[in-house]
Amino acid sequence: MNETSLTALFILLVGLIILSGFFSSSETGMMSLNRYRLKHMAKTGHKGARRAQKLLSRTDQLIGVILIGNNFVNIFASAIATVIAIRIWGDAGIAIATVLLTIVILIFAEVTPKTLAALFPEKIAFPASYVLRPLLKILYPLVWAVNLFTTGVLRLLGVSSAQATEDHLSREELRTVVNEAGALIPAKHKDMLVSILDLEKVTVNDIMVPRNEVAGIDLEDDTDTILRQLRSSQHTRLPVYKGDINNIQGILHLRSAAKLLQEPEINKAMLMQLSQEPYFIPESTPLNTQLLNFQKGRRRFGIVVDEYGEVLGLATLEDILEEIVGEFTTDYSATSQDIIPQDNGTYIIDGGTAVRSINKALGWKLPTDGPKTLNGLITETLENIPETNVCLKVGGHRVEVLQIKDNVVKAAIVHPKRLGKRSRPALEPRPAR
Template sequence: MMAINRYRLKVLSKNNKNAKRTEHLLNDLDHLIGTILLGNNFVNIFASSITTILAIKLWGEGSIVPASLTLTFIILIFAETTPKTFAAKNPEKIALPASIIITALIKLFKPFVWLIAKLSKMILILFGIKNEPHDNLISSEELKMVVNDAKPIIASNYQKMLLNIIDLEKVKVEDIMIPRHELISIDINKPDEILKQFERIQHTRLLTYETSSDNITGILHMRDIVNLYAKGDFSIDNVLALVRTPYFVPEGTSLAHQLAHFQQQKRRLGLIVDEYGEVCGMIVLEDILEEIVGQFTSNQNESIDEIIKQKDGSYLIDPRISIRELNNLLQLNLSVTKAKTLNGLILETLQSIPKRDVSLKIDNVLIEIMHISEQTIKLVKIRLKPVPS
């Protein structure tokens, strides 16, 4: 009864009366365990008493100890270990048919079982143990173990996607956001700069602001601009009319919640703001989907540009890369709690701006500062295995 898979039992109970009966028994453990132990202890004590009486009558009082040892051996082998091991390995074969007998015994001995359950609860209360209802809910870690154990049934790529979906609740929007310094913005009051930006922009979205770059007023989508060109309606006034109202996302929002918000709001991107209301980055729907299904083909070149493998096995890396992406690409386990980018992790570890040729070790990864410009780390080299001393 205890070894049976509860989730498979729920599936079987839809079409199998014995499975439904077994599920009902497991929902009332007090009566189930009370009945089983009542019968089990009664049989064992009765067998012991009969053995003692027979041993005295047949061989005298001196045979009580050998008879007790013999009975103990017989019960352990034939009534405990062997049948219970078989039942634990074949729970459905035993539990489903046995539910008929156990249900009948519960009804037959209900007064005794009720008394036993009450007395047990009272004793537990005296020791400060509360009899709380059984909780069948499982944690995310337990759910991940279920998915991992389903390898023979689920294809590896689907299994990985399921694990990623479970982890969406743990990952925050700032973990995968496009940082503020990488976002391109233009002053809405300077038409000439807007036109120049259109000539050289390589991104699909452009932020607009008024007076200060911290005062974000909207977002321009290049697809809308291309449509204006196609229709022959391109003008500054028409461009400004296409500015979309920004959608702000509070820092700390989980990807699971943000995915639901995107779906409800019918949006594909949002600007992440910190506790002071300042924009610190951008989150787009595609990035959340990549957390589930992996990198899309369109982003492979970006990863290649950020990480270049050397002949000696080391890697030249743009430190602006996010730690999550670096962990995924190189199978590392760098912490994402202190910083979100490799650059931030280095600065957090050193507590100062490093100089060129400075090396440090983080989580058994050797990191060497290769190039610094304007107090900013531009290039680092990492080795997955520490070099021998």
């Protein structure tokens, strides 16, 4: 074998190694493509994405043509390297060729191209699709035969291609995608998307205005009292009841009540004529369901009741929307802040504050599967209504009862959770203030 032939074999060997690297990178690049980003790019008309998506629609054929090409060039390269090595080193060249070719293929045709493809899958896969598609058409009979035998072997192992499921994201996986989107999605938009995913986990009982905070019109009050209430109310809609909140007669919109205020004389019958039929909501209704119910019924306001029909509070469309976008209205009924930070890092929290509101505002994880307010959480932990100021542990947080009135915890000091410190006893009597 002359030097010209040896040079030609070297050139051929280098070309085969390059082809081996191409097939290796193509396989990794194709399999590393983000399928959802690929679908989006294909829908927007990206030609490379469309070709790659079509190839990936039959993964068995794609892998078949890549592996056929890769194995062919690797075996051919091995044969060429053996011929060259024997020419140079004689019989010892077989061992030398095996070692050298293994190292070269491992570095230049496997690890390097596959790492590059894993880092930049689109830059590798889209150009590779120009070659793989026509190659698949040329080698289709061979690919079909290989896949036929492969399918038979899989069936012997009890595996069927029909068992493959479509690539769908679960709710938790979608949450992870949103949280890992980085700077591609603004933080506020991330919070909104995650809140939408959480709607089915939250019920109207979690976001309702509790019964003791509901402002309404009692038909047993005198007319002057009702008029004063209508003129000073900060709410758009008011429940109308007779004697007791459980005996709701209707819902009055203040826009309708404005007409009454212009009348020289009004009576309760006129008030009832302007009231709408009350809409009742079971307390366990998930927010996503209730949002649809509000939309279907063209309603914005509902009375929350338990399984016995007792009124628990009221829920509005705005309350549900605030769970998604955050607070966008002002609570005119609030005369002071519910959560007041202190200089020592603790918080004075109103006993009627919802546990979910505390968790959202402070990033805590107080238990939400039981009582809905801080007062309820404290009384459940104590298993009785505190008669004096006490200190207790709730969800890993130290809570000091600050004020008790009418058998209700009106305010408490809550300490942030401190890790690594010795915990205090669950109950620790404190002198009354």
